[in-house]
Structure formats: structure tokens, C-alpha cells
Amino acid sequence: MAALDAVLSTIDANLDASTERLFDLLSIPSVSTDPAYAQHCLRAANWLKNQLNGLGYEAEVRATPGHPIVVGHAKAKRKDAPHVLFYGHYDVQPPDPLDLWESEPFAPRLAERKEGQDIVARGASDDKGQLMTFLEACRAYEANGGLPCNVTFLFEGEEETGSPSLPAFLAAHKDELSAADLALVCDTGMWNSATPAITVMLRGLAQEEVIVRGPSHDLHSGMFGGPVLNPIHVLAKIIADLHDEEGKVTLPGFYAGVPELPEDIAEQWRNLDFDEKAFLSGIGLTRVGGEPGRGVIEQIWARPTCDVNGIIGGYTGAGAKTVLPAQASAKFSFRLVGKQDPKAVMESFRAFVRERLPTDAKAEFISHGASGALQLPFGSEALNRARRALEQEWGKEAALVGCGGSIPIVGAFKRDLNMDALMIGFALDDDRIHSPNEKYSYTSFHKGTRSWARVLDALAA
Amino acid sequence: MAALDAVLSTIDANLDASTERLFDLLSIPSVSTDPAYAQHCLRAANWLKNQLNGLGYEAEVRATPGHPIVVGHAKAKRKDAPHVLFYGHYDVQPPDPLDLWESEPFAPRLAERKEGQDIVARGASDDKGQLMTFLEACRAYEANGGLPCNVTFLFEGEEETGSPSLPAFLAAHKDELSAADLALVCDTGMWNSATPAITVMLRGLAQEEVIVRGPSHDLHSGMFGGPVLNPIHVLAKIIADLHDEEGKVTLPGFYAGVPELPEDIAEQWRNLDFDEKAFLSGIGLTRVGGEPGRGVIEQIWARPTCDVNGIIGGYTGAGAKTVLPAQASAKFSFRLVGKQDPKAVMESFRAFVRERLPTDAKAEFISHGASGALQLPFGSEALNRARRALEQEWGKEAALVGCGGSIPIVGAFKRDLNMDALMIGFALDDDRIHSPNEKYSYTSFHKGTRSWARVLDALAA
Numbered sequence: 020m021a022a023l024d025a026v027l028s029t030i031d032a033n034l035d036a037s038t039e040r041l042f043d044l045l046s047i048p049s050v051s052t053d054p055a056y057a058q059h060c061l062r063a064a065n066w067l068k069n070q071l072n073g074l075g076y077e078a079e080v081r082a083t084p085g086h087p088i089v090v091g092h093a094k095a096k097r098k099d100a101p102h103v104l105f106y107g108h109y110d111v112q113p114p115d116p117l118d119l120w121e122s123e124p125f126a127p128r129l130a131e132r133k134e135g136q137d138i139v140a141r142g143a144s145d146d147k148g149q150l151m152t153f154l155e156a157c158r159a160y161e162a163n164g165g166l167p168c169n170v171t172f173l174f175e176g177e178e179e180t181g182s183p184s185l186p187a188f189l190a191a192h193k194d195e196l197s198a199a200d201l202a203l204v205c206d207t208g209m210w211n212s213a214t215p216a217i218t219v220m221l222r223g224l225a226q227e228e229v230i231v232r233g234p235s236h237d238l239h240s241g242m243f244g245g246p247v248l249n250p251i252h253v254l255a256k257i258i259a260d261l262h263d264e265e266g267k268v269t270l271p272g273f274y275a276g277v278p279e280l281p282e283d284i285a286e287q288w289r290n291l292d293f294d295e296k297a298f299l300s301g302i303g304l305t306r307v308g309g310e311p312g313r314g315v316i317e318q319i320w321a322r323p324t325c326d327v328n329g330i331i332g333g334y335t336g337a338g339a340k341t342v343l344p345a346q347a348s349a350k351f352s353f354r355l356v357g358k359q360d361p362k363a364v365m366e367s368f369r370a371f372v373r374e375r376l377p378t379d380a381k382a383e384f385i386s387h388g389a390s391g392a393l394q395l396p397f398g399s400e401a402l403n404r405a406r407r408a409l410e411q412e413w414g415k416e417a418a419l420v421g422c423g424g425s426i427p428i429v430g431a432f433k434r435d436l437n438m439d440a441l442m443i444g445f446a447l448d449d450d451r452i453h454s455p456n457e458k459y460s461y462t463s464f465h466k467g468t469r470s471w472a473r474v475l476d477a478l479a480a
Numbered sequence: 481m482a483a484l485d486a487v488l489s490t491i492d493a494n495l496d497a498s499t500e501r502l503f504d505l506l507s508i509p510s511v512s513t514d515p516a517y518a519q520h521c522l523r524a525a526n527w528l529k530n531q532l533n534g535l536g537y538e539a540e541v542r543a544t545p546g547h548p549i550v551v552g553h554a555k556a557k558r559k560d561a562p563h564v565l566f567y568g569h570y571d572v573q574p575p576d577p578l579d580l581w582e583s584e585p586f587a588p589r590l591a592e593r594k595e596g597q598d599i600v601a602r603g604a605s606d607d608k609g610q611l612m613t614f615l616e617a618c619r620a621y622e623a624n625g626g627l628p629c630n631v632t633f634l635f636e637g638e639e640e641t642g643s644p645s646l647p648a649f650l651a652a653h654k655d656e657l658s659a660a661d662l663a664l665v666c667d668t669g670m671w672n673s674a675t676p677a678i679t680v681m682l683r684g685l686a687q688e689e690v691i692v693r694g695p696s697h698d699l700h701s702g703m704f705g706g707p708v709l710n711p712i713h714v715l716a717k718i719i720a721d722l723h724d725e726e727g728k729v730t731l732p733g734f735y736a737g738v739p740e741l742p743e744d745i746a747e748q749w750r751n752l753d754f755d756e757k758a759f760l761s762g763i764g765l766t767r768v769g770g771e772p773g774r775g776v777i778e779q780i781w782a783r784p785t786c787d788v789n790g791i792i793g794g795y796t797g798a799g800a801k802t803v804l805p806a807q808a809s810a811k812f813s814f815r816l817v818g819k820q821d822p823k824a825v826m827e828s829f830r831a832f833v834r835e836r837l838p839t840d841a842k843a844e845f846i847s848h849g850a851s852g853a854l855q856l857p858f859g860s861e862a863l864n865r866a867r868r869a870l871e872q873e874w875g876k877e878a879a880l881v882g883c884g885g886s887i888p889i890v891g892a893f894k895r896d897l898n899m900d901a902l903m904i905g906f907a908l909d910d911d912r913i914h915s916p917n918e919k920y921s922y923t924s925f926h927k928g929t930r931s932w933a934r935v936l937d938a939l940a941a
Contacts, residue, residue: 222702226800235764241683241885244787244815245779246770247763251788251810252723258713259720302708303696306839309707318706326705327712328803333790339687339811339848341885342789349712350800354705378767387800424702424802 022163023476029159030468037155037468038129038138038461040070044109044147045127045140051086051110051179060086060176063109067174070154074161078172083184086110086176090192093157093172096165100479104171104199104438106428107150107206108178111142112453119455129461134212136461144450148459149205150174152445152467159472167479171199178206182427189435197436201401201478204429207444210291210418212460215409215470217395218442219402220320220421221429223355225365225389226328229254229372230348232381237333240341248379250347251332257375258349261325266310268325268353270367276358280321281397284419288316291418320421324354350387354423361389390430395439401478405441408473412466443474483624484937490620491929498616498929499590499599499922501531505570505608506588506601512547512571513641521547521637524570528635531615535622539633544645547571547637551653554618554633557626561940565632565660565899567889568611568667569639572603573914580916590922595673597922605911609920610666611635613906613928620933628940632660639667643888650896658897662862662939665890668905671752671879673921676870676931678856679903680863681781681882682890684816686826686850687789690715690833691809693842698794701802709840711808712793718836719810722786727771729786731828737819741782742858745880749777752879781882785815811848815884822850851891856900862939866902869934873927904935 030037049063050056064080064087071078071091078091089109114124122128127140138148160166173196177184189196210216233250234243263269280288293316299305309318318324332347334340353364365386372382395402397419409417432438445467451457491498510524511517525541525548532539532552539552550570575585583589588601599609621627634657638645650657671677694709724730741749754777760766770779779785793808795801814825826847833843856863858880870878893899906928912918 224702224802226802228800233765238763239885240785240787240789240813241685241815241883243763243780244785244813244884245783246768246774246776248765248769249787251791252719255716255719255788255791258716262713302699302704304694304709304840307707308709308838308840313707315707319704322706324701324705326701326710326804327716327794328701328801329794329796329805330712330716330808331792331796333788334811335790335792339689339813340789341685341687341813343787344790347791350795352701352705352800352802354702377769379765379769422702423705424700 023472025163026159026472026476027469029162030155030465030472033159034465037151037158038464040155041138041148041151041464042127044151045142046125048125049110049142049176050113051177053113057086060110064089064174064176067109071172074158076172083188085180085184088176088184088188089172089174090195091172093166093170095167095169095479097167097479100168101201102169102171102199103478104173104196104202104432105153106173106202106204107153108146108175109150110176110179111145111147112179114141114455116455121456130458137458138461138464139456139458141457143457143459144446145452145457146178146206148464149444149446149467152464153203153205153471155468156471156475159468160475167475169199171196178428182431185428186431186435189431193436197438199438202429202432202438202440204426204440204442205444206426206428207422207442208446208448209444209463210420212447212462213413214415214418215413215445216418216420217402217405217409218422219397219419220356220394221392221425222323222421222423223359223361223390223392224425225353225355225361226350226387227365227368228348228350228385228387230346230383230385231376232346232383233379234343234345236345238343240343243343247343248377249343250380251344253375253377253380254330254332254347254349257372258327260375261371266308268323270325270364270371272363272367273323275363276360277323278357280317284397285317287419291316319423321356323356323359326352328352356392357394359392361391365389390425390434393429393433393440395441401441404477404480405443405474408477409443409470412470412473443470445470484933486624487620487933488930490623491616491933494620495926498612498619499925501616502599502609502612502925503588505612506603507586509586510571510603510637511574512638514574518547521571525550525635525637528570532633535619537633544649546641546645549637549645549649550633550635551656552633554627554631556628556630556940558628558940561629562662563630563632563660564939565634565657565663565893566614567634567663567665568614569607569636570611571637571640572606572608573640575602575916577916582917591919598919599922599925600917600919602918604918604920605907606913606918607639607667609925610905610907610928613925614664614666614932616929617932617936620929621936628936630660632657639889646889647892647896650892654897658899660899663890663893663899663901665887665901665903666905667887667889668883668903669907669909670905670924671881673908673923674874675876675879676874676906677879677881678863678866678870679883680858680880681817681855682853682886683784683882683884684820684822684851684853685886686814686816686822687811687848688826688829689809689811689846689848691807691844691846692837693807693844694840695804695806697806699804701804704804708804709838710804711841712805714836714838714841715791715793715808715810718833719788721836722832727769729784731786731825731832733824733828734784736824737821738784739818741778745858746778748880752777780884782817784817784820787813789813817853818855820853822852826850851886851895854890854894854901856902862902865938865941866904866935869938870904870931873931873934904931906931
């Protein structure tokens, strides 16, 4: 612990210099979506490589079909130390609309507010500030004899455009990258400004489009209506059948692999004091829908869904038209949790649809992809250690949270490198990421850096 | 009967002259939808007025906001004779595509074929040929001492463009036009070339659009999916609930006023030898849907329906989007029969929808109009007389048929003049109306004229 204390002291003492380095990076307009900024993306990549080299780490800027990826390797001072892969991204969203910014988006500054200071700039929170908390923690270790873990650094420059080059890059460098035991991903947030969080579950997603066909062509509803099959009715019946009265999904086998929440996690989530009323009123609703007896948080983080995201058939213009349509189609998506098998769910869904087709109705299926949920086992050692480390820094138990959506990079690590990810970040809900006046709390930056120092120490203990 | 025989002989003897007059009318390109032909529409109206005047009838070409309407009045030779209103239209569809015509569309000719001769020209069947059958029957009566019925003639020039000027015209001339007891409408067809038909039932139509709203705006299905109401699901459930397993409509009270088909009519329809297999294969189907045990003809002519004519909600472009939509909408139509009350059906439908809205779902309704079915009572005296008259001419019982769609003019007579209509026409399914090489069977023209002579005689008997 003496060594960690020294590292934390170094972080505190060097906070101004750390902030200056972050400001350097924030001043590079590394907007990935606009080709006009490509040189700045390259500059940011080189800047990161130089930082890694400056710490004595091997590092390269590697070309991709898009913006380059920076890969670095740092050795721990101990030979038997664990090995982590740290992921961050140096690219940012465009700053537009510019006229809503109170200061230049790429001229970072400290802004005072009642609760403390904020670092204001495009990318301050997403993801340069978060990325630098880890780098500055490493720097403090190097000033105190070296890292407790082996670290592979992976900084991409296309996260804001959907990481198009990353999967091929992971595949091409699989041996090099999968030498690590665990990925650390810093692109997530705290529960609130006082409560750190570790994101331990991401729902999976399977998407399927169904086109139901009936008559060979559109028909006049007067001349044909009655004996003729209406594909909209067939499709509506299928959609209606997909949920029972209790809001549960009726697909056979759908809940296979869906775990009940461990009581301690359920208890912890109840204690998060999530404001359901505010959540609902923000979207114009008054009542929690879905599965009765399960709250908003549990349903979004830990329960699977079946939703129709779009439907179309027949005449949809203004007024009315007496047409019996030849076809109708709908786009379905399934959010998956636990060990639900996306392939089995899709097969069950297709069978479910086929069983409900009356004579003369045909269905065509179009898959829009399927990937399973990701979950760091609740009792895993790395998770427990990281959780205790965060509690020591923040004086408050770290919330184990879920995320209803997917974080593609985490799925890619699992799929392509077979590597779990520990998702820890210090962003706050009001950081205005992707919006004007993006900020990162100075406390997040400072205590985030200290948190990583503690987490690395704990993982190596 | 001696008087009628004389009239029929006159018709036979003057057939060539009658045909020449029809050719005169057919040579006027009275296309109503194209303003370039407006002068020809006026010419056709004047031509009809002159024909009526030539027979000694009072007649006028009356201006409307669109093409003029011809109104004429003919007195019966007997004072206590019944009074009929005969409706036809002098306008025609454009002849395009011209290159598919085997002769000039407005240069009428007689074409030989195995089964007999055809009159070929745009408007030969729809509706100039049909209209002239009635006028030539009147002419034969005038050559034999006068008409057996008082007749009001109503010839419009906008039927092919939806009769936009007619409702206001009926309202403005209500007293004049509603002096008649019964409307005769010649815009319909035979069952087949050997079997005359009287159209005795037209289904009504009520149309309603429903917009179901849930969240105040579109939401990300990852961040919100589960506890949040999906309007597409709500709408699909409503649509699914509208029919039971037997294909019957479940709206409370929906079947109030729906008569079971009288056994003699059902028997007659069975004997029509309708080819269900050919009907189905023509639209890519193999099985009669809808209400089990009821055939195609019964369902289309005599049973009510509920159909969704269009549905839309959420993302409907290419690929997939993880959106929970704020709203979904569908266009519903109800074909009505017998004494079903359109207003009651619509009220039942709205209540049905409202009862199925979960908390936080709202529905907006947009009416696209509602009108009841029209039916000439099966046992009515006029119908029985007309039926016997047709049987005498064709040597075969006249089929009492229905029409699944609406014929707006018949609805207008009922609504605006409170007048029933006897729909008799001699068109055949292969007349190619609205298409190149439109034709009217010479037999239809000849025996159609004779048929009207018999019908007028029968109505006055």
C-alpha cells in the first residue's frame, strides 16, 4: 500500500501538469467523420504515440483504411503481473452547432461552477479526458518504480463513426492483442457525481425483418374484400401473439439463459434511488410498462425484450384508399441478456412466424444481425477487486450497473479476442457529450486518475 | 302485349338507324378528364339534348362548375303512369395508349368475331352504348303511340372523374328530379353473355384512420426498451382483436342489420357456377379466406368486412434502426351490408380501440367518410317486374347480383333524392372498358334496347 500511496501523491502533486497535457490533446480537432480533419486525427494519434514513447513504452501509429490506430505495450515491474488491454478513442464528434458554444470547442478551459470546476472542450468527456485518466495513472506509476500490470494500449480514431476499421484490425493483430487477460474500457460513466460505477452487463441485440405476402398484387377492397387474405392482418396477429397479457415474450424457449437477478444486485439497484417518475415524465409517460413487478432499471439493464421498430403495408399517404395490400413488413428487434442464444432466439422467431401463416401467406426473413449479451460474472475476482478499489477512492460502494444498449467495441473484444471487459469511466450524465459545451468534471479527471491507480494496484495484488 | 310487340318490331326494324345514331355519339371524343376535350363534352351534351328534343321531349343542357348535365322530361301516354329517372353518362375515359388500338378510338366500327359482332370504340360499353339502349327503346315507343312511363333523363359528363358536380346539382334540382319514383341506372353488366343481371346490392363503406401515440418522442430501443410502451404493439393487438378465429369481426354490434341471404337467392348464386378456383388463381391464392363456409360471391356481395388498408409506424427504410416509435397509425375500412348503421359501426370501432389502449397510450381518429349499403328489397315489385321482363327477352332468369364496391351515383340518389335504383346493364366482363379496343356486343346493344322496352312496359303494367 505504501507504493500506491506514493503513486496517489504523485498524481495529486502533478495534477496541473496532467491537466496541461489533457489540454494539449483537447486542442487537436480530431473530428473523425469529416475528411477535412483527417490530418488532425493523425496528429492526435502521433501525440498519443509520443506520450507512450515518452513513458518508455513501445508504441506505433498503425494505418487502417480509415484513421490510424495507436498500439502500445508497457511492461510491469513484476514478471508475473497480470496483463490488461486498455481501450480508448482519440476521435471526437464535430463541434457543430458552433454558435451554441460559450467558448471555442478546441480551446479547452477550466470553468468554475458551484459544485466545482469543469474542463470544457469537445472531447473533454468523450473520450479524451477519460483516456487521459488512465495514461496519467500510468505516468505516476512510472515515477514510482513502474507499473503493477502489463498494459497493452489500444487507441482508435473511428469510434464516433462506428469503428469500421476495428474488427479487421483486431483480427489481424489477434495474437498481439489477446495476450492480455482483461480489457479495460473507459468509455462509460459514474452512477452520479458521488457514486462510481462499473458497467457489468450489456444487452445483446438480434434484428430481423419479416415481409408477409398474400395476393399477387394490390386489390380493390370493394371488389375483393372478404374472401381475400390481408397480409397486414396476418402480421398484426403475429405481433400481437409475441407478448402475453403479462408483457412476457411468448417465443418458445425465449427465456432460456435469462438469469434472475442475484438478490444482492437487486438490493443494490433498489438502493440506487432511481427516479422512475422523472424517467417516465421525461418521455411523456406515467406508468412503468413491460413485465409487471419489474422496475425500469431491471427491465432496461437485465431483462430481454421483443420490440417492433417499424411496420409498413398498404396505403400510407394522406386520406384513404380502398386497397387490399399484397404485402406488409415489420422490423423486429430482440434485446438479449444473460446466456440467451441469439441464433436460437432467431430460429424460434422464424418458426413462430411460420406457424402463424395461414394458407397462401408467405414470409420472407431478412436478418439485420444478432449478437448475444455481454456480462462480467458478478462474482469475478477482477470485478471484486476493481469494485473495492473504487470504493476506497470515492468512499462509496461502486454501483454495478447495466447498459440497455450495446457497446460494439466490448462485443468485438469478446467475439474477436475472447476477452472480457471491465467498463469503468467517470463521465457524468450532464457532460453534454456530442453537444455544445461538452465538459468533464475536474473531479472526474483527478479522482478518475487516482481510481485507475488503485484499480491497477488491486488487479495486481 | 300487342303494343309491346309493336315496339319490339320497331326496334328490330330500325336497328341499323339506331346503330348509326350510336356511332354519331361515339365519334365525339368527350373525354372528361382532359380540359383540351371540353368542347367535345359540350358537343356530346348538345347532341343528347337534340336527340331528346327530336323525340318531342323537353330537354336542357345545364351548366355546372365542370362539364354540363343534360336533363330531359318525357311524359307517358297514360296519366297515372309510374315515373322513372334514367341515369347515364356521356363522358369517356381517355383513349390512351393509342398505339394499342386496332382502329381509331373515336371512329366506331363493327368488328366480326366468332360469337357475333362487336361495336368497337372508346365509350362503346362505358357508357354511350348502354345509354343509347334506353334512348332507342324510348324512340320505338314514340313511334308506337308514346311511353308507358313518365321519364326524367339525367346525363352527366363527369362520371369518369368522380362526378364532382353531381351532388350539388342533385341538391339544387331536388324537387324536379325527385318527382320520379325509381332510378334506372345502366352502368352495370350481365352475369355472362347469355344471362342478364340486375344489381340489387351495393356494399356500404366506412373508413377510419387511427393514430396511436405513446412516448412523447422516438426513443432508443437499447436505452429504453422494456418498460416503455410501444404504439406498434398496441395497434397490432387492436388489429388482431378485430377478427376472431372464425374470421368474424368482433366489434360489438357489428352484425346488427346484417341479413342472412334468403335461401332462394343463395340457391340462385350457387347456380351461377362462379369459378372460385379461377378467381383465386388470378390473384395468386389457392384458398377462400374470410368467413368459413361462405363462398367468394356471398362474401364479396353480401357480407360485411373489416380490413386494414394501410399501416405505418417507426423506421421503414432499408436496414434496421433501434427505435421505439412515438406513434403508429393504420387506415381501417368497413364494407357494410344490409341495414348496418355506418355511424353505429364507427362508434363501436372507436370504443373498441379506446378500450384496448393501455395507460399512457392515446388514440386519434380521422374519419374518411361513411355510407351504408344500398339494397333493392329482394321482394320489391319493381324488381320482380324487371326480372320477369329480362327473362322474357333473354330466355333465362335474370341473376340478382351484388357489387362489393360502391357506385357513388346510386348512393347519391338514395341520400340526396331518397330514391332506390334499379341497376340494369348489358356490359360484359370482356368489354375492355377504360382499355384499348373497348367494345360493346352488338347483341347487348340490340337485345339491351329490347330489354328496356320490356322493362318500361313491365313497370307500367
